[in-house]
Amino acid sequence: MYPEARVSAFINTNFIPVRLHVKNHADEMKRFGVDWTPTVLLVGADGKELYRIEGFLPADDFLGQLQLGFGHAQFTRGNFEDAERQFRDVCEKLSGTDAAAEATYWAGVSRYKSSNDAAALKATAQAFKDRYQNSIWAKKASVWA
Amino acid sequence: MATATTEAIPWTENVDRALAESKKTNKPVLLDFTAAPM
Numbered sequence: 157m158y159p160e161a162r163v164s165a166f167i168n169t170n171f172i173p174v175r176l177h178v179k180n181h182a183d184e185m186k187r188f189g190v191d192w193t194p195t196v197l198l199v200g201a202d203g204k205e206l207y208r209i210e211g212f213l214p215a216d217d218f219l220g221q222l223q224l225g226f227g228h229a230q231f232t233r234g235n236f237e238d239a240e241r242q243f244r245d246v247c248e249k250l251s252g253t254d255a256a257a258e259a260t261y262w263a264g265v266s267r268y269k270s271s272n273d274a275a276a277l278k279a280t281a282q283a284f285k286d287r288y289q290n291s292i293w294a295k296k297a298s299v300w301a
Numbered sequence: 302m303a304t305a306t307t308e309a310i311p312w313t314e315n316v317d318r319a320l321a322e323s324k325k326t327n328k329p330v331l332l333d334f335t336a337a338p339m
Contacts, residue, residue, distance in 0.1 A: 161307045168308050171331035172319045175312040178336045184316055190334045197332040201324035222331075229329045 160215040163222070170226050171198070198225040206232060220246050220255025227259070231266060240266035257288035261297055274300075 158164055167173055176184050178193050188197055188205070196209040207225030209218070227242035243266060246259035264280025267273075277300035284294035312333075313319055319330045 158310060159307055164308045164310050167310055167331060170328060172322050172326065172328050173310050173312050173331050173333070174314065174316055174319045175333045175335060175339060176314060176316075177339050178334060181314070181334070184332075185334060187316075188332060188334075193334050193336040195334045197334075198329045199320075199323075199332060200329055201320055201327075203320055206329055226329070 160219070163215055163219050166219060166222055166226075170222075196222075198222075198229060200229070200232075216250055217253045217255065220250040220253040220259070223250070224255050224259055224262070227262060227266075231262070231269075236266045236270035240270065251287075254291075257284075257291035257293040260284065260288060261293040264297065264300075 158167075178185065185191070188199070190197070192210060194210075194212055197205055198207040199205050206229045207221075209221045209225065213221060223242055223246045227239045227246070230236075230239035230242060240263050243259040243263035246253075246255050247263060250256055250259075260283055261280065264276050264283070267276035267280075277297070281297045281299075281301040284291075284297050288294050316330075316332070322328075323330045
């Protein structure tokens with residue numbers, strides 16, 4: 157996945173990249189609670205975990221997960237408009253990935269958090285009537301309909 | 302036809318230095334735990 161230009165460009169733009177081999181970094185695996193590879197963690201400057209990706213994924217799916225994680229990092233910091241922008245980008249550009257359903261949900265939540273307007277949640281529930289109807293995210297959003 | 306050029310990723314193995322850089326840049330740290338040849 158890293159040979160993919162889109163993936164490496166996204167990592168270089170948005171993250172400080174660290175690569176740790178299981179044979180040489182047992183202490184770091186224990187420190188971050190990693191028991192399996194490949195595992196990718198996004199962590200804040202305080203070392204607190206923000207997002208976890210476990211197992212291999214093809215490039216589009218991996219990029220979708222990275223963007224979801226970056227969106228969650230923005231959300232955690234209270235940057236709800238930036239978070240929504242990131243989630244919407246997944247919905248538009250990676251609509252065929254599993255990340256898109258989750259991004260649809262969190263884009264709606266981010267819009268609600270930035271606007272305090274419950275219409276954002278209702279619109280999200282409505283959007284799930286057209287796409288990703290069988291996803292767990294559609295079920296979670298159904299309460300807003 | 303245009304071809305996308307892959308950027309090299311400047312990997313480090315020093316977690317604490319990366320966390321210090323994260324504090325300065327406000328970028329999250331990406332930790333890739335792997336068993337693949339490096």
